[in-house]
Amino acid sequence: MSAEPMSDQQVRQGPKVLLHDHLDGGLRPQTIIDLAADVGYDGLPETDAERLRTWFRDSADSGSLPRYLETFNHTLAVMQTRDGLFRVASECAQDLAADGVVYAESRYAPEQHLSRGLTLEGVVEAVNAGLRDGEAKAAAAGHPIRVTALLTAMRHAAKSTEIAELAIRYRDQGVSGFDIAGAEAGYPPTRHLDAFEYLRRENFHFTIHAGEAFGLPSIWEAIQWCGADRLGHGVRIVDDITIDGSPFADWVEGNKGDADALTALDLDRVRLGRLAAYVRDKRIPLEMCPSSNLQTSAAPSIALHPITLLRRLRFRVTLNTDNRLMSDTSMSKEAALLRDEAGWTLDDLRWVTINAMKSAFIPFDERLEIIDGIIKPGYADLGHVAPAVP
Ligand SMILES: O=c1[nH]cnc2c1ncn2[C@@H]1O[C@H](CO)[C@@H](O)[C@H]1O
Numbered sequence: 359m360s361a362e363p364m365s366d367q368q369v370r371q372g373p374k375v376l377l378h379d380h381l382d383g384g385l386r387p388q389t390i391i392d393l394a395a396d397v398g399y400d401g402l403p404e405t406d407a408e409r410l411r412t413w414f415r416d417s418a419d420s421g422s423l424p425r426y427l428e429t430f431n432h433t434l435a436v437m438q439t440r441d442g443l444f445r446v447a448s449e450c451a452q453d454l455a456a457d458g459v460v461y462a463e464s465r466y467a468p469e470q471h472l473s474r475g476l477t478l479e480g481v482v483e484a485v486n487a488g489l490r491d492g493e494a495k496a497a498a499a500g501h502p503i504r505v506t507a508l509l510t511a512m513r514h515a516a517k518s519t520e521i522a523e524l525a526i527r528y529r530d531q532g533v534s535g536f537d538i539a540g541a542e543a544g545y546p547p548t549r550h551l552d553a554f555e556y557l558r559r560e561n562f563h564f565t566i567h568a569g570e571a572f573g574l575p576s577i578w579e580a581i582q583w584c585g586a587d588r589l590g591h592g593v594r595i596v597d598d599i600t601i602d603g604s605p606f607a608d609w610v611e612g613n614k615g616d617a618d619a620l621t622a623l624d625l626d627r628v629r630l631g632r633l634a635a636y637v638r639d640k641r642i643p644l645e646m647c648p649s650s651n652l653q654t655s656a657a658p659s660i661a662l663h664p665i666t667l668l669r670r671l672r673f674r675v676t677l678n679t680d681n682r683l684m685s686d687t688s689m690s691k692e693a694a695l696l697r698d699e700a701g702w703t704l705d706d707l708r709w710v711t712i713n714a715m716k717s718a719f720i721p722f723d724e725r726l727e728i729i730d731g732i733i734k735p736g737y738a739d740l741g742h743v744a745p746a747v748p
């Protein structure tokens with residue numbers, strides 16, 4: 359890694375790409391309050407925007423994925439009408455653009471937005487219209503962005519084939535992929551094999567939340583049984599990596615006090631197991647979300663988050679927000695945290711950005727256009743000198 363430093367301004371201005379961001383996990387607190395008043399939802403824990411922001415972050419800090427997911431009841435409650443979905447989607451595109459994101463994939467589960475009479479098609483069309491509105495406003499504000507949607511099916515439910523069919527119906531109208539999310543333990547991805555087989559027959563793209571709250575079996579199933587193009591999180595792939603013959607987790611335990619342990623680690627001491635080697639060899643993208651992982655206890659700290667080891671080992675690592683509201687974060691905040699606590703440089707930010715764009719679900723020529731036309735010139739403008747070995 360180069361020692362090139364990066365300033366807050368470079369972090370904000372550097373073009374960024376976001377592949378893993380939940381639409382229902384990124385609302386502005388004031389919007390939740392406004393929409394709750396509009397639809398008569400009186401279940402909010404706070405009615406002041408700043409206090410509500412803090413409530414989400416603190417409640418999501420539970421250390422458990424199921425409890426983290428409970429906070430979504432409040433955002434989902436206000437995303438049940440066309441107007442609500444339109445506004446949330448529009449603001450999502452505008453907020454990401456203002457943070458320097460140039461391409462994003464925003465995911466949500468249409469089946470969770472039907473409680474006030476919308477149809478699945480109505481949900482997708484409202485979100486798409488909102489995203490187009492947000493893109494137009496962002497461009498007018500001088501921050502062009504492109505946002506496509508990923509349709510998520512909830513892993514505990516039985517709607518995955520229906521949602522997969524919905525994604526195919528809208529594949530040429532703003533929907534670029536499919537995902538499975540929700541509590542991981544007890545709900546292996548193979549429960550949804552029919553949906554994945556259907557999507558593969560349709561030559562479509564999908565990612566699976568795997569290796570977050572549950573370890574290697576879930577990653578293995580997602581790749582080898584389901585055929586996932588990318589892994590949502592995938593952070594537990596380190597369970598298949600040893601350092602001096604000991605599991606990565608044990609090494610982390612022994613180095614908790616050493617903030618530089620990962621950046622200084624001699625990579626000759628590291629060995630990959632067969633699954634980890636497969637993931638790296640096949641360049642399977644990992645949608646990593648450091649702050650979210652701290653909140654659900656999937657990683658111990660930013661300094662010792664596996665993303666820095668995986669980046670150094672040159673897995674196809676991408677950097678993501680997961681839920682900006684629940685983690686009180688943004689792409690710039692995630693990058694600045696890695697800079698401050700794990701030694702990340704402008705090179706690293708550019709590298710994960712290009713990785714993400716290569717791994718996006720839009721067509722190859724469109725990805726290349728963004729890489730060559732926006733990302734590379736954007737970093738060159740910041741004074742970045744491309745390293746000899748990228
Ligand atoms: O980190 C996560 N792991 C698993 N599921 C999640 C995560 N974040 C959000 N969701 C789930 O995805 C749904 C659709 O966006 C959300 O409603 C939430 O239940």
Ligand SMILES: [Zn+2]
Nearest residue numbers: 380567590680
């Ligand atoms: Zn997620």
